[in-house]
Amino acid sequence: MSMIQTGRLELSSQQPVETKSGNTSTFTQVDYPTPFPAGSTVIVQTTVQTFNGSDTPGIRLADVNETGFLIRINELYSTGNNGVQSDGTHTTETVGWTAYTV
Template sequence: MFQTGVVALDSKNPVETRSGNTSTFTQVTFPAAFPEGSSVIVVPFVQTFNGSDTPGLRIAEVTTTGFKIRINELHAVGKVTSDGTHTTETIGWIASTV
């Protein structure tokens, strides 16, 4: 079973550097819940090029009913390389059971 969707996503927050902090993530709900007990995978893709900084995507808390997502601009080797704010991009996603 596959499900797809799109979400308009931006970032008004600094780059998140604390593992597990999902307070600035956006909740996405699947059109229909996957069967209880399923292992669900989500693959997101940026569909637009509205901002010049690279809009890294982070996914968290994937369940049978949805997931959390945010744009988290580049943070590599312990260094924040952007301010974290990002204009609205269209994010397409595909979800499926394993």
């Protein structure tokens, strides 16, 4: 039997782009209203629901489990041919999330 939970939060970033794998010190903890059953495989999907900043926001997730997940917003980072790079900071956006078991 699958289980679905939803929510939304206001996220912003005043931190530089995180480029070191595994460093979640600037992430925000989100706890589900009701934990999923122990041993569940949980999938989390997110959507930025506002357009408050002119640059494209990126969403990073980490540590998705039965009780919650970590989330971070920052502007997209590119080292493409034109050398465009973001400083990582981004204004407040509303982010919706859906978590469900498979």
